[in-house]
Amino acid sequence: MNTSELSGKTVVGIFDSGVGGLSVWRELIKAIPGNRMVYVSDNAYSPYGPRPQSEIIERAVAVTEFLISEGAGIIVIACNTATAAAIDVLRLRYDIPFVGMEPAVKPAALLSKTKTIGVLATKGTFMGRLYNSTLRRFATGVRVVEKVGTGLVDIVESGRVDSAESIRLLERYIRPMINRGADHIVLGCTHYPFLSEQIAKIAGPDIKLVDPAPAVAKHTYEIMEERGLLCHDSIDQLQQTRFFCTGSPQNLLRVARTILPSLDEGFFERME
Numbered sequence: 001m002n003t004s005e006l007s008g009k010t011v012v013g014i015f016d017s018g019v020g021g022l023s024v025w026r027e028l029i030k031a032i033p034g035n036r037m038v039y040v041s042d043n044a045y046s047p048y049g050p051r052p053q054s055e056i057i058e059r060a061v062a063v064t065e066f067l068i069s070e071g072a073g074i075i076v077i078a079c080n081t082a083t084a085a086a087i088d089v090l091r092l093r094y095d096i097p098f099v100g101m102e103p104a105v106k107p108a109a110l111l112s113k114t115k116t117i118g119v120l121a122t123k124g125t126f127m128g129r130l131y132n133s134t135l136r137r138f139a140t141g142v143r144v145v146e147k148v149g150t151g152l153v154d155i156v157e158s159g160r161v162d163s164a165e166s167i168r169l170l171e172r173y174i175r176p177m178i179n180r181g182a183d184h185i186v187l188g189c190t191h192y193p194f195l196s197e198q199i200a201k202i203a204g205p206d207i208k209l210v211d212p213a214p215a216v217a218k219h220t221y222e223i224m225e226e227r228g229l230l231c232h233d234s235i236d237q238l239q240q241t242r243f244f245c246t247g248s249p250q251n252l253l254r255v256a257r258t259i260l261p262s263l264d265e266g267f268f269e270r271m272e
C-alpha cells in the first residue's frame with residue numbers, strides 16, 4: 001500500500017541528490033503540517049553538480065516515477081541543480097505541479113546596500129537558464145560575485161562540516177565575496193544551509209546569508225491551497241514523512257535527526 005492509499009490525501013514528494021533537501025523539508029513541515037510527505041535522497045548519484053544535464057534528467061525522472069508511485073500529487077525539487085537541469089522536462093512529462101529551487105538573487109539584490117552580492121552554487125545551477133534569466137531580471141546594476149562550491153556537497157553528505165577541509169574551502173569561496181564588498185551571500189544549493197554556521201564565522205555579523213527555503217515552502221503552500229491539495233489533518237510530525245535513499249541512510253538519518261531529534265531508523269527505507 002502506498003502513502004496516498006494510507007491517507008487518501010495529497011502527498012508532497014520531495015527530492016534532492018542527498019541531505020540538502022532537508023533544509024527545504026524543515027520549512028515544508030512547518031508551512032504544510034497536515035499533508036504526508038515522501039523524501040528521496042538520491043545519494044547513490046550525489047553530487048549532481050558536475051554531472052551532464054542528460055544524466056540529471058534521467059535521475060530526476062526515475063525519482064519522480066518513484067514519488068508518484070508513492071502517491072505524490074505535487075513534487076518539490078529541493079535541489080537547485082536538478083531544478084536547473086530537469087524542471088522543464090518534468091513539467092512537460094507529468095501532469096502534477098512541480099515546485100523548483102532558484103537561488104535567492106532577487107531578495108539579495110533588492111536588499112543589498114553595497115549593490116554587491118555573493119552567490120555560492122553548483123556549476124549546473126550557474127549554467128541554468130533559470131539562474132541567468134533571474135540575473136537579467138533582478139540583478140541589473142548589482143555586482144554578483146559567483147563561486148562554484150566544489151567539494152561542499154560531499155562535505156555535507158559525509159558529515160564533515162567542521163573539518164579543516166570544509167573551513168579551507170569555505171575560506172576560498174567566501175573571502176573573495178567579502179573582499180569585493182558583498183553584504184548578502186545567497187546559498188544557491190540546498191546543502192549549503194547546513195554550512196551556515198561555518199560560513200557565518202568567516203563572513204561575520206554584517207553579511208546576511210540568504211536561504212530560499214522559507215520562500216519555497218510558502219510558494220508550495222500557496223500552490224496547494226489554490227488547487228485544493230492542502231489537508232488539515234493533525235498528523236504526528238514523526239509520522240508525517242517517509243524517507244528513502246538510493247545509497248547509505250547514515251547521513252540522512254543524522255541530518256534529519258538534527259531537525260526532528262526523535263526520528264528512528266524505521267523511517268528510513270531504500271528506494272529500489
Ligand code: DGL
Pocket residue numbers: 016017018020021046047048049050078079080081082101122125153188189190191
Ligand atoms: N542540493 C543540491 C543543489 O541544491 C546539490 C547539488 C549536487 O548534488 O551537486 O544544488
